[in-house]
Amino acid sequence: MEEREGGGARGASGRRGRGELESDVLAALWAADGPLTAGQVREALPGDLAYTTVLTILSRLHDKEMLVRHREGRGYAYEPVRDEASHTAQRMRSLLEGGSDREAVLARFVSELSEQDEHVLHQLLSGHDARAEDDHSGGRA
Amino acid sequence: MLLSVYIPFAVTAVLAVLAPRLTPLLPPRPAAWALACAALVTSVGWAGALALLAFTGVAQIPEVAEQGRWSVTALRAEDPVYLVVAVASALLLTAGTVSLGIAAVRQTRHVVRARRECARLPQTELVVLDDDAPIAFALPGKPGRVVVSRGMLRCLGDRERAALLAHERAHLRGRHHLFQGLWLLAAALNPVLRPLAVAGEFVLERWADEEAAARVGDRTVVAHAVGRAALASAGAPRPAALAATGGVVPQRVRALLAPPPARRRLPLMAGGLLLAVCCASLVNAASDSDRMVDSAQCAAYAAAPSAPSGEDHRHEPDICRR
Structure with a gap:
């Protein structure tokens, strides 16, 4: 692989x-x-x-x-061309709202963030050069 | 039978606890396959063991014994299973089967709907939505489509955009919705397996991330694409139905910023061994209960007065002659 x-x-x-x-x-x-x-x-x-x-x-x-x-x-x-895309957008939105087990069918790129996630993410993206530090904090989710 | 019939339950419990902890440490592709095998085997083991336990109870109902031509008293004498356990197993199995059926119908409905939407979309691999909210997902179908909103495309850089497309393509190419479907159905049959489904979802995202990284040739680019997309989504108003699953995105970004996970054989081999034990003990329990029924049939035959002449269709069970 x-x-x-x-x-x-x-x-x-x-x-x-x-x-x-x-x-x-x-x-x-x-x-x-x-x-x-x-x-x-x-x-x-x-x-x-x-x-x-x-x-x-x-x-x-x-x-x-x-x-x-x-x-x-x-x-x-x-x-x-934009007109078809906005029709499609409405249909796809309703597809996304189709119940909790839609998750199994539609693989979304990113899931939602909690406030803490957001904070961690900012840190990760701004300071990823300091990789050694990240490794130490690897246990925190 | 006394012990082996309970081993599938033990294996299921052990895997439900260990798998979510171990799989994130493995390379995502083998991890996903391992989770799929685990879900399949433990589901079969779970249902099979419940069925065997339930059977010992059902077989003691006089009408059933009459049909099967075995002796209730002989069966009860030999049966190591308490009636309470048998009844509880029957109830659990029924509940699991019903919930599996409901989940299967729902799942099929979603897949059919996705297929139908897919057929109505323009004949391109990528479908762009004229929507400012950042949305991106893979829509399985024939062929599958990558659906991305304008808002999502505009919040990413050129290389990050390529990473996003590669990620969604990986979902489609790897048929990840089938994995998810399997885990979902397994969790419906047996709620103990729900942690496996959660771990599986994460592993699939990691799989697509790693494949995108290989395509783009830079793990950092993918990390930034994931992070930036998530932050943009967090800032935008979104439909309430997009359910929250916390903590996943930072873990993915962290994994991408770290070196690729090393290949490890040990957890996979240990898992394989557990699954083999699960199968073997189920087979063992099944053959034990088969033997039990056989001897109860012999007892019934021995106890029965010799059949009226001319109507002797009660053949002696072969096994009793030995």
Whole structure:
């Protein structure tokens, strides 16, 4: 298992499938403040993707009507289409509220924090260079 | 029978106490598999042992004995189980089965609903919600989707975003919802196993974290992604239904900031041994109770007056001839 994971790390950008690349591009565009050009998208993505690859993915997402684009200089700047996403948001919210055992179906990225958790987390993230100290306090949850 | 039928209960109790303490120290993937095996075997052991104990009581009901053609008096004489224990076992088993059934129906309903929602989503792996609250989860289906809100994407940096996606993909690729389903059902059958389900949930998150770290190539990035997402969620108003599970996020971040967990064989081997003992003792108890029934059948045969001529369908049980 460890060997395989190591392999995954080496090929982090090389082995991503088409679907994963689409997700990465879409995520970058949604995270941005405004429309992005292909070059800007490429900068926001991890790894060294070829410019043409990014361009291909952008035009494919545009064909699927998930992006809108407008001329900017010699190329286009892309922006995600928002109306479907807000419909989806409502449905997904109701899915999340569907009872306590939904937990088994939906794996959420982060669970809730208590006030103490929040404090500990701030400490961990601000001072993780002082790793030795963390090890000493490892017993506290 | 006297002792071995109780061993599955002991194993279940020991695992319910030890597993949540040991599994966080192990690499998450083997830990998740170990917890899944433990849940499966102890559930079978628990239900099997209860069934054997309950059977000794049920078998003494005259109508049942009539059907099975065994002697109630012989069975009672040999039976090492108090009637109270047998009745309690029958009740526990019934309650467990009912609760398992309810949990299974609910679980199926959730999976079906998730599948249906999945089918209605756009044909991309990633589905972005136009929602400022930070939300991210993996929605299992065919194919599964990663669902992330705009608010979540905007609170993370470029590399942290990649870590988040890798984490959710790991949940989908590892079919983590099946693990969770198994633990949930096991805990429904036997509430003693609930700590296993809680430990399992944590281990699955750790599994996805470690896989994300391997993908991104940097554990610190994942630690920051998890921490930042959690802090952003804590600041945002959220629906009341998102239940609280405290302490998990800091533990995950701490584990990511520390070196990767070392592989340890001993806890896994000890756990495997316990499970083997559980299986062996269940088999032993089952064969003991089988033998008990056999000899009660012999007693019934010996006691019965010779059958009216021409209607002799009461064959002597084979075992009595030995």
